[in-house]
Amino acid sequence: DAKTTQPTSMDCAEGRAANLPCNHSTISGNEYVYWYRQIHSQGPQYIIHGLKNNETNEMASLIITEDRKSSTLILPHATLRDTAVYYCIVRTLSGYSTLTFGKGTMLLVSP
């Protein structure tokens, strides 16, 4: 699976949009971009995934650049409960699949 690069930490004011970048310049054509987050002392939680089109669900939006070498996770109105480590993961799809977690981005949402 391709390697990803994320900033170590980011800050965001409550109520503002949080934009978390991820670089995956070696991504191949059959690899998807997945985002998970992990709130302190809990298990990771799936957020969203996409291949090349932008995606939106009730939690977030995922913007993937046209060349697919980078993406941005957008939390449109961050709350204090969004404080967590956010992981960007690139992986192929298979019958069962494993996730390779990096260090992620620690997002701190402040009042």
Add this chain to the structure above:
Amino acid sequence: ETGVTQTPRHLVMGMTNKKSLKCEQHLGHNAMYWYKQSAKKPLELMFVYSLEERVENNSVPSRFSPECPNSSHLFLHLHTLQPEDSALYLCASSSGTVGEIQYFGAGTRLSVL
């Protein structure tokens, strides 16, 4: 509530003890996973079971012994652990189909004294 339940949530054990971690999923999934998360390190995949058959063992020491008696239950048997084995142990499950999402339990916080 993710549908994946891990027990116990916290465990303290001595190096000579034998203990087991339990994971149960109520999602009808076919694949189950054990991950280890040590302090300040990324999550590491330990084992993968698909349809109750172990399909991946990520060079884990033999003092960790997984067991998957059916598709809903996964155990991690622990014996003669070392203090460096202290970590958060996470269980996950997935449907085993293409593009599936993994659902994680809350984890067991293990301390080895």
